[in-house]
Amino acid sequence: MNSQGSSSPAPSADRRGVPMPLWLQGVVELGSVAVVSYLLILLTVLMVWLADGFDSLGLTGGFVLSGQVWLLAHLTPLQVALDPGAGLPATTGTVNLVPLGLTLVPFVLAWHAGRRLARACWEGQFWQPYLSGLAVYSAAGAVAALLFGTGEIAAGPAAAAVFPLVPVALGAFVGAYRASRSLPGLIGVNAAAWVERTSQYSRWAGSYVWAVLRAGFVAAVAGVGAGAALLAAALLWNWNDVVNVYQRLGTGVPGDTALTGLQLGYLPNLAVYALAWATGAGFEVGEGTHTSPLGTQAGPVPLLPALAALPPGELPSWSAVVVVLPVLAGVLAGWWFLREGENHLDDWMAIRLPARWITFPLSTLLTGLFIGAVAGVLAMLLSWLAQGSLGLGRLTVIGPHGPDVLLWFGAEVAVGAAVGYVVGPWLEREPPFAPLRGGAAGEDPGDGPGADLGRTGRREARRRRRAEAAARRAMRSAGPAGGAGSSAVPRPAQGRGVADAEAPGPAGAFDVDAPAAPSEVPGSPER
Numbered sequence: 426m427n428s429q430g431s432s433s434p435a436p437s438a439d440r441r442g443v444p445m446p447l448w449l450q451g452v453v454e455l456g457s458v459a460v461v462s463y464l465l466i467l468l469t470v471l472m473v474w475l476a477d478g479f480d481s482l483g484l485t486g487g488f489v490l491s492g493q494v495w496l497l498a499h500l501t502p503l504q505v506a507l508d509p510g511a512g513l514p515a516t517t518g519t520v521n522l523v524p525l526g527l528t529l530v531p532f533v534l535a536w537h538a539g540r541r542l543a544r545a546c547w548e549g550q551f552w553q554p555y556l557s558g559l560a561v562y563s564a565a566g567a568v569a570a571l572l573f574g575t576g577e578i579a580a581g582p583a584a585a586a587v588f589p590l591v592p593v594a595l596g597a598f599v600g601a602y603r604a605s606r607s608l609p610g611l612i613g614v615n616a617a618a619w620v621e622r623t624s625q626y627s628r629w630a631g632s633y634v635w636a637v638l639r640a641g642f643v644a645a646v647a648g649v650g651a652g653a654a655l656l657a658a659a660l661l662w663n664w665n666d667v668v669n670v671y672q673r674l675g676t677g678v679p680g681d682t683a684l685t686g687l688q689l690g691y692l693p694n695l696a697v698y699a700l701a702w703a704t705g706a707g708f709e710v711g712e713g714t715h716t717s718p719l720g721t722q723a724g725p726v727p728l729l730p731a732l733a734a735l736p737p738g739e740l741p742s743w744s745a746v747v748v749v750l751p752v753l754a755g756v757l758a759g760w761w762f763l764r765e766g767e768n769h770l771d772d773w774m775a776i777r778l779p780a781r782w783i784t785f786p787l788s789t790l791l792t793g794l795f796i797g798a799v800a801g802v803l804a805m806l807l808s809w810l811a812q813g814s815l816g817l818g819r820l821t822v823i824g825p826h827g828p829d830v831l832l833w834f835g836a837e838v839a840v841g842a843a844v845g846y847v848v849g850p851w852l853e854r855e856p857p858f859a860p861l862r863g864g865a866a867g868e869d870p871g872d873g874p875g876a877d878l879g880r881t882g883r884r885e886a887r888r889r890r891r892a893e894a895a896a897r898r899a900m901r902s903a904g905p906a907g908g909a910g911s912s913a914v915p916r917p918a919q920g921r922g923v924a925d926a927e928a929p930g931p932a933g934a935f936d937v938d939a940p941a942a943p944s945e946v947p948g949s950p951e952r
Contacts, residue, residue, distance in 0.1 A: 451554025454538040467491040473683045492573030498527035499589035505816040518816025524690030532596040539600030549613025629769035636767035641799025644758035651750040652700030659734040666733035697811035701825030704833035711819035755841020763849035793843030801835025
């Protein structure tokens with residue numbers, strides 16, 4: 426993101442040309458995301474077809490199948506209407522079980538496209554290529570629904586114009602934000618300036634809420650990682666059963682390749698299922714089949730190799746110990762929150778009520794509940810994305826139930842976060858709930874400068890950690906030492922001029938401990 430006040434070198438005489446309009450750059454960037462993501466799916470399908478994996482599909486059918494998979498990967502539901510055949514009745518239904526592994530492809534491509542668009546825009550102009558590119562992507566989805574629809578499988582043009590925007594819009598915006606590192610540079614709204622005009626209590630509240638949201642995100646990421654580890658362990662433990670399913674299918678090398686590719690596309694879904702199983706909420710594999718560590722309701726399942734790793738109907742009594750994994754994710758989130766040093770709820774309670782034996786447990790319990798609520802909502806959203814229907818027979822209900830995951834995972838993370846916050850000081854070798862060292866008990870922070878002295882040690886630790894993080898970011902942005910184009914001096918943040926580089930960004934907008942600018946310090950020279 427370029428700043429309006431920054432200077433740029435004049436174009437040389439041999440490189441003159443007409444600059445591309447921003448709206449056209451958005452069309453090119455996000456249009457290429459649609460084309461490349463489709464070509465990657467088409468390449469996979471054609472490789473299987475060339476290996477005689479689809480005998481009756483044909484070349485045209487390969488293009489159509491690739492388009493249908495492209496729509497499904499972009500969260501678009503497909504309507505299925507199969508004629509009776511081979512002794513089976515006619516079937517109609519909706520296929521909305523999204524392969525999240527394929528959804529990551531347009532998301533990552535849009536991430537990189539958003540980064541390039543952010544670097545090509547002035548501050549506050551990102552919305553021009555962003556909206557024009559999304560409009561073209563929406564049109565591409567509607568056209569794909571019309572081109573790749575058949576009598577058996579089809580998607581509604583309206584749904585195909587809306588649902589593909591979700592992963593692409595999110596990926597492009599996150600990528601642009603990571604490139605500019607400035608929310609005002611993207612949308613032209615300076616939230617930091619607004620926050621600076623608020624009271625200190627409001628800044629405390631904003632800093633606390635922002636830290637709780639990030640701690641909940643840490644817990645959700647740790648929970649998904651634990652689910653992925655549990656899935657890998659289950660596959661390794663039941664590897665012989667997985668191989669036996671491949672042998673029973675007898676599809677040969679082309680069919681095995683296509684089947685493996687299909688399962689890899691649904692691998693993130695299976696990781697979310699493993700997380701839901703570890704929480705105790707469990708998940709379903711068709712109507713009448715529910716599995717959880719607290720009990721399994723057995724039923725027929727599809728003959729897929731990955732499903733051979735499902736837990737058996739009779740589980741040992743010690744299997745319930747798996748619920749420790751979400752609790753450990755909460756412990757990690759609580760420890761992270763402690764290291765962040767933004768527990769202003771505890772600071773406020775300590776000022777209002779000097780009895781630390783009451784305020785510390787109460788603030789810790791409330792913080793754990795808040796972190797658990799955020800993590801539970803994120804896990805519920807993942808469950809909704811990972812669950813769905815295949816529209817055939819009993820396979821109309823596959824995956825976990827979102828509200829159950831919210832309750833189970835949220836409660837376990839809340840307990841773990843409280844434990845992690847209490848145990849964290851011993852890991853950090855600091856006193857767990859040291860009393861305030863300055864100011865009278867119950868004194869308001871705005872009553873005098875001596876009221877904040879009780880938090881000096883914690884604030885100094887926070888400043889030191891933030892300075893180290895800023896130094897690491899500056900080293901990464903400067904590139905390898907001694908390489909071409911590298912510099913020993915850290916570059917200012919993109920999207921801001923020299924004067925704006927010292928202004929707090931969105932992450933530091935609520936930083937109540939940031940030192941004042943040189944012009945605001947008495948006796949300091951003006952910049």
